Amino acid sequence: MLHHSILETLPRELQKEALERIQVMRFPAGKILFRAGEHCQGLPLMLSGAVKVQMTGVSGNSIVLYRMGADDICTLSIGCLMTGCGYRAEAFVEEESEAAMVPRGLFDRLMDQSAAFRLGIMESYGRRLDDLMLLVEEVAFRRMDERLEEWLEARRSPIHITHQELAVELGTAREVVSRLLKELERKDRVQLSRGRIDVKGL
Amino acid sequence: MLHHSILETLPRELQKEALERIQVMRFPAGKILFRAGEHCQGLPLMLSGAVKVQMTGVSGNSIVLYRMGADDICTLSIGCLMTGCGYRAEAFVEEESEAAMVPRGLFDRLMDQSAAFRLGIMESYGRRLDDLMLLVEEVAFRRMDERLEEWLEARRSPIHITHQELAVELGTAREVVSRLLKELERKDRVQLSRGRIDVKGL
DNA sequence: CCACCAGTGTGACTTTATCACTGAACTGCT
DNA sequence: AGCAGTTCAGTGATAAAGTCACACTGGTGG
Structure with missing residues (x-):
């Protein structure tokens, strides 16, 4: 079932268009959603499951940066999508997950047409930034x-x-x-x- | 002089409107731009100078998260602006700085009207996220x-x-x-x- | 039943963090 | 100049965390 709160906020017509262009993908537990260096094809909106995002340093050590669950947005992908840079981290599917993949074109259109969509994206970014700031403090001092x-x-x-x-x-x-x-x-x-x-x- | 590349990208008319509603502020070295817990009044676009953003953990220890210089955007403020939450970090002016303060209403309007503005904001967010990810790795392993x-x-x-x-x-x-x-x-x-x-x- | 291997335990040592305190350098005052 | 107050820097002692090396152990699959 395709249900994600950021899509609920869209006006009827836009929502219809979105549903047509979105592709729901299913990822089995254990799969790598993306690796460091890869380029992304669309913005994943998490519908269900659990994915951990971790990065591996030059030293070879890894650390989990954050997790994504139902109703989350893969913030990292936005950056890759907008700037064309590759991912710096990798995402590992912990529990079988479903994600609605929003292609680049649709993403641009939604950002253009819906203030609520923009707000959702920005909130997601803000939360992620917050998470990382807390993580820095945690790692540095606790x-x-x-x-x-x-x-x-x-x-x-x-x-x-x-x-x-x-x-x-x-x-x-x-x-x-x-x-x-x-x-x-x-x-x-x-x-x-x-x-x-x-x-x-x- | 008010010069910021994200404003350059705006179409003539929108740019004119922006210039009217933007207030340029000057901050002397040593000033605190914002403290943890404070709410923000607008999005600062850095025109000149240098500001360091640092946070203090529960332990009382602090760490510098990143710096802002000319042509940067205060990404943290976007989150505060959109979600209404207070800042988690504090910003300390290192060299006398000037910033163009974009009020909430204008920010919303620019996001709505200009794809280039949106791109600039998103890129800024992406870069910040990247910075923090690198910092986590640095602090954790190096x-x-x-x-x-x-x-x-x-x-x-x-x-x-x-x-x-x-x-x-x-x-x-x-x-x-x-x-x-x-x-x-x-x-x-x-x-x-x-x-x-x-x-x-x- | 045994070989293999991922997972775990642990000693020895280095690096980093914390606490407590000393002394040195600057500031402003008289 | 002399002194008091303050900030900055140095250092010993100890605890926490990271690194390296290697031994052991519980499953798995021939």
């Missing part, structure tokens, strides 16, 4: 043990993830995650097993 | 001594800055900067004095 605990608290147990993946989430090294987790296990706050973490929220 | 050296190389000696300010530039602690600089001095790569660093580019 303690890793705190960040790890918060990350764990924010999901529901059991969490299926490897220490390596968790390290990428937090932008640190695998060994650091292993040690901090082990410490938490000693404090009886989690139960560790291969590829799985059970958080004991007592 | 070594401080390398980053410090690069920072020093990128300006011309002598550099007038305190260790504390330099720490904020790099998002680290003052002591770390002091020690690394001292180390560089021992290697005869710099000459230190109070509030000043002479880089010996041999």
Whole structure:
């Protein structure tokens, strides 16, 4: 089902046109939506699922920048679309996802014709910028043990993830995650097993 | 003199209207352009000068996120303008600056009427997002001594800055900067004095 | 049943962050 | 000039985080 709030805001006629020109795509879990350096073909409006956007530095280390879920807009694609530059990050499909692909021409037309569409795009940009600013602060100044605990608290147990993946989430090294987790296990706050973490929220 | 490339792109009539509604403001060095939490009144188009945008985390530590110079657009303000949220960062005027303030109404009108204006705004957003992504990677993975050296190389000696300010530039602690600089001095790569660093580019 | 391998644990060491304090350099005052 | 107050810089001690090297372990698939 094609449902995205930014499309709801369009006047009847424009909406009809949009629906005709939009192509809904389905991405299985595990797929790479785009890689660093690739050029983008259209603006994806997320309809369902979950996608993580991460980048890999010159050092070879990676960090998750943010996630996209239902009703999100792939802000990164806008920049690529407008400037013709390639992506700097890569997007990895975590759960099977659907996205409505808005081709360049339609995007221009919607930006031209609908103030509400523009507002939606700008809000999305603003939010992403905010997210990244918070991430910078987090990475620069916050303690890793705190960040790890918060990350764990924010999901529901059991969490299926490897220490390596968790390290990428937090932008640190695998060994650091292993040690901090082990410490938490000693404090009886989690139960560790291969590829799985059970958080004991007592 | 009011000259900003995004205004050049406007068709004659719209440009005339813009020039009428825009107010040029002058900010002396040392002034705070905006603080965290404040709401913004219009979109500043930088005409001249230099402004650094930095944020202070919950920990009390600060980090410089990016700088704005002539012909830049204050991307952060767009988000505040559109969503009505306050700024998350603060902007500090480093060199006396002039900015053309585009009021909300005019901004909406320009977005509505000019594709070129929209493109300019989007490009600016895209660049900022890119900058922040690079910063995240830098802060998360790169070594401080390398980053410090690069920072020093990128300006011309002598550099007038305190260790504390330099720490904020790099998002680290003052002591770390002091020690690394001292180390560089021992290697005869710099000459230190109070509030000043002479880089010996041999 | 065993080889293989991704995932995990850990010691040793380096780099960075934090805390606490000292001293040095500038400023403005008398 | 002499002094007090303030900002800036240096440094030891210690903790946190990152890096490197390598051992172990639980699954998977011959």
